[in-house]
Amino acid sequence: xxxxxxxxxxxxxxxxxxxxxxxxxxxxxxxxxxxxxxxxxxxxxxxxxxxxxxxxxxxxxxxxxxxxxxxxxxxxxxxxxxxxxxxxxxxxxxxxxxxxxxxxxxxxxxxxxxxxxxxxxxxxxxxxxxxxxxxxxxxxxxxxxxxxxxxxxxxxxxxxxxxxxxxxxxxxxxxxxxxxxxxxxxxxxxxxxxxxxxxxxxxxxxxxxxxxxxxxxxxxxxxxxxxxxxxxxxxxxxxxxxxxxxxxxxxxxxxxxxxxxxxxxxxxxxxxxxxxxxxxxxxxxxxxxxxxxxxxxxxxxxxxxxxxxxxxxxxxxxxxxxxxxxxxxxxxxxxxxxxxxxxxxxxxxxxxxxxxxxxxxxxxxxxxxxxxxxxxxxxxxxxxxxxxxxxxxxxxxxxxxxxxxxxxxxxxxxxxxxxxxxxxxxxxxxxxxxxxxxxxxxxxxxxxx
Numbered sequence: 001x002x003x004x005x006x007x008x009x010x011x012x013x014x015x016x017x018x019x020x021x022x023x024x025x026x027x028x029x030x031x032x033x034x035x036x037x038x039x040x041x042x043x044x045x046x047x048x049x050x051x052x053x054x055x056x057x058x059x060x061x062x063x064x065x066x067x068x069x070x071x072x073x074x075x076x077x078x079x080x081x082x083x084x085x086x087x088x089x090x091x092x093x094x095x096x097x098x099x100x101x102x103x104x105x106x107x108x109x110x111x112x113x114x115x116x117x118x119x120x121x122x123x124x125x126x127x128x129x130x131x132x133x134x135x136x137x138x139x140x141x142x143x144x145x146x147x148x149x150x151x152x153x154x155x156x157x158x159x160x161x162x163x164x165x166x167x168x169x170x171x172x173x174x175x176x177x178x179x180x181x182x183x184x185x186x187x188x189x190x191x192x193x194x195x196x197x198x199x200x201x202x203x204x205x206x207x208x209x210x211x212x213x214x215x216x217x218x219x220x221x222x223x224x225x226x227x228x229x230x231x232x233x234x235x236x237x238x239x240x241x242x243x244x245x246x247x248x249x250x251x252x253x254x255x256x257x258x259x260x261x262x263x264x265x266x267x268x269x270x271x272x273x274x275x276x277x278x279x280x281x282x283x284x285x286x287x288x289x290x291x292x293x294x295x296x297x298x299x300x301x302x303x304x305x306x307x308x309x310x311x312x313x314x315x316x317x318x319x320x321x322x323x324x325x326x327x328x329x330x331x332x333x334x335x336x337x338x339x340x341x342x343x344x345x346x347x348x349x350x351x352x353x354x355x356x357x358x359x360x361x362x363x364x365x366x367x368x369x370x371x372x373x374x375x376x377x378x379x380x381x382x383x384x385x386x387x388x389x390x391x392x393x394x395x396x397x398x399x400x401x402x403x404x405x406x407x408x409x410x411x412x413x414x415x416x417x418x419x420x421x422x423x424x425x426x427x428x429x430x431x432x433x434x435x436x437x438x439x440x441x442x443x444x445x446x447x448x449x
Contacts (some may be wrong), residue, residue: 077289145206
């Protein structure tokens with residue numbers, strides 16, 4: 001049944017799912033039209049909201065490019081490549097490859113969402129290559145979809161934006177809801193049970209969609225463009241090098257540079273514990289990669305290979321920032337949230353909060369950004385209904401991550417590294433979204449916080 005549903009959704013997505021760039025453009029027009037219809041904003045005001053937000057994600061976009069580039073350079077170093085190869089070599093069947101990609105990406109995403117994205121993308125590509133070496137027929141788009149599906153749990157983990165924000169002193173809603181420690185959100189019984197369950201359920205759903213018999217499959221060799229080995233370190237004869245070439249190939253220079261950065265990394269974690277954010281993840285990836293690549297020229301070549309996958313992020317992030325500007329500036333995000341609040345009761349409020357967060361996430365695909373525009377409405381409604389604030393926070397977090405399985409925003413890095421198109425994986429991730437949606441709603445209704 002699940003396999004057949006996956007086939008139907010895959011066929012639909014391949015026919016109707018536009019390129020992520022066009023998806024962002026279409027959503028821009030949809031947000032513009034909804035703002036005109038459901039708010040008091042004029043066309044010119046919506047244009048101003050759009051432009052006002054258009055460049056607001058430049059810092060975040062640069063961080064995303066760096067996590068892709070530095071992660072790629074780190075993963076293509078000899079030591080890490082061996083580690084990924086070892087992990088990818090463990091499965092002995094198509095189902096094993098799919099389960100491994102979904103499960104390990106889920107674990108990494110619970111540690112840090114950026115780590116989960118880059119791990120899933122690189123592991124999917126490596127698993128596709130290894131499956132070819134083992135002569136195992138693996139449907140490569142499903143392999144990548146499984147890796148992206150593992151990312152579904154990120155907002156339940158240590159880098160969850162909304163739960164971490166409300167646990168911070170003087171956060172912007174502190175007067176309305178106070179400070180909520182992570183022991184009541186991320187480490188609550190509800191979230192622990194949900195996280196553990198999803199780590200198993202998501203891989204099993206993906207395995208259930210594995211093609212059988214004579215079903216059509218797309219192999220890694222049909223997608224790979226023969227460039228995946230371009231970033232392999234090259235040994236150079238040093239005897240005839242000029243001074244510039246000796247510097248480019250200096251192991252001492254790489255060691256000195258990498259070790260200098262790692263001194264700060266050690267100090268940071270010693271002082272702050274496992275308080276991860278994008279900047280420290282990128283910093284760690286950067287200097288660890290310099291160390292492990294061995295020579296400056298090898299690192300430069302590895303970075304060049306990763307840059308090729310950044311084009312989607314560079315062009316599309318401003319469009320999503322513009323959508324966020326329209327949603328926030330016009331009040332449209334609040335209007336959408338209020339639609340669900342207006343039909344909610346004390347029993348159904350967590351479910352409707354979850355569904356509204358899923359809808360808003362299609363237009364504001366940023367956990368922190370979404371909480372900023374939706375959080376105040378949901379908190380006030382929870383206060384009026386005298387409901388649990390921690391459950392409300394996690395309902396928004398669950399909804400935010402849930403519709404990422406339809407929204408290709410977070411898949412851009414994976415698509416760039418795997419060489420696939422959004423329409424080739426979204427059909428499968430939509431099945432994961434529908435089935436896990438039932439689990440999320442049941443957990444919000446039945447499990448204790």
